[in-house]
Amino acid sequence: MKTNNEKQTHEPNELTNNADKVSCQANIFQADISERKNNMNITLRDRISKLFNQNRLVISIEMFLVVGLHLLELKDFPAILFSFPLGWISLGLRKLGWRGVGLQRPSSWLRTLGLGALIGVAYQLISIWLIDPLLVQLVGEPFDASQFARIPGSIPNLVIWILIGWLIGGFLEEMVLRGYMISRFADLFGDNRPGWTVGVLISSMLFAIGHINMGIASVVETFIFALVFAGLYIAAGRKLWLPIIAHGFYNSMFFILLYLGYKMPWFIF
Numbered sequence: 093m094k095t096n097n098e099k100q101t102h103e104p105n106e107l108t109n110n111a112d113k114v115s116c117q118a119n120i121f122q123a124d125i126s127e128r129k130n131n132m133n134i135t136l137r138d139r140i141s142k143l144f145n146q147n148r149l150v151i152s153i154e155m156f157l158v159v160g161l162h163l164l165e166l167k168d169f170p171a172i173l174f175s176f177p178l179g180w181i182s183l184g185l186r187k188l189g190w191r192g193v194g195l196q197r198p199s200s201w202l203r204t205l206g207l208g209a210l211i212g213v214a215y216q217l218i219s220i221w222l223i224d225p226l227l228v229q230l231v232g233e234p235f236d237a238s239q240f241a242r243i244p245g246s247i248p249n250l251v252i253w254i255l256i257g258w259l260i261g262g263f264l265e266e267m268v269l270r271g272y273m274i275s276r277f278a279d280l281f282g283d284n285r286p287g288w289t290v291g292v293l294i295s296s297m298l299f300a301i302g303h304i305n306m307g308i309a310s311v312v313e314t315f316i317f318a319l320v321f322a323g324l325y326i327a328a329g330r331k332l333w334l335p336i337i338a339h340g341f342y343n344s345m346f347f348i349l350l351y352l353g354y355k356m357p358w359f360i361f
Contacts (some may be wrong), residue, residue: 137187141185151280158178166301175268175273179273190232193275194329195267195332198334204337208334210343212344216341224309235307235361238361239358243350243351250347250351257343262343263336269295270285270335274292277295292326293298
């Protein structure tokens with residue numbers, strides 16, 4: 093038979109144990125609710141990612157918008173300023189980001205910078221001395237370079253155009269037209285050689301259309317340029333830094349030659 097003291101001691105212990113059980117069950121319940129919420133969020137994100145990665149209708153609508161934006165460049169519409177955020181959103185929804193299409197740190201910055209500078213400068217010189225005069229002979233009209241008329245002898249204008257050449261040409265055009273657009277067309281037409289070939293051709297045509305304000309010769313020249321730089325992007329292992337740097341130096345070389353007063357009879361200023 094229990095004494096009163098034993099009963100009094102035992103009752104608080106039971107109350108404490110019951111309180112601990114209730115608290116433990118409440119914690120388990122809250123943890124279960126949190127886990128379910130997290131699972132619901134993850135599932136929703138995964139569904140969106142899967143939808144934008146695999147659904148051909150979604151991809152088709154997306155690329156229809158991109159093509160439509162760049163066709164508006166026939167009316168001097170700045171398509172790259174709109175297709176860049178569109179590509180950014182698409183890559184984010186697909187959990188890729190720009191790293192997923194090649195904006196990754198190169199194994200050697202020095203080598204990439206040196207090779208990019210060499211390719212960009214060399215290709216610009218080949219264009220000026222060989223490709224451009226041949227195209228002018230073929231199409232029968234010169235390049236319209238009137239937008240660059242203020243560069244010769246003007247350091248401020250030179251600096252402005254070099255910055256534009258790197259920001260718009262080097263970064264945005266390579267990231268959108270090579271990194272995002274080629275791979276996205278490959279998602280639509282097949283992640284294989286034919287699919288990537290279609291992606292290269294369509295993105296190159298859209299890139300060329302963006303230079304129609306400089307004349308037909310410029311459209312043909314930039315289409316050739318786009319094919320070369322798409323090949324450079326693929327040859328670099330679908331990495332973007334090499335074509336970005338090469339494109340930046342390509343543009344810079346042209347502007348520097350203009351500043352120095354280099355005569356290009358196949359250009360109208």
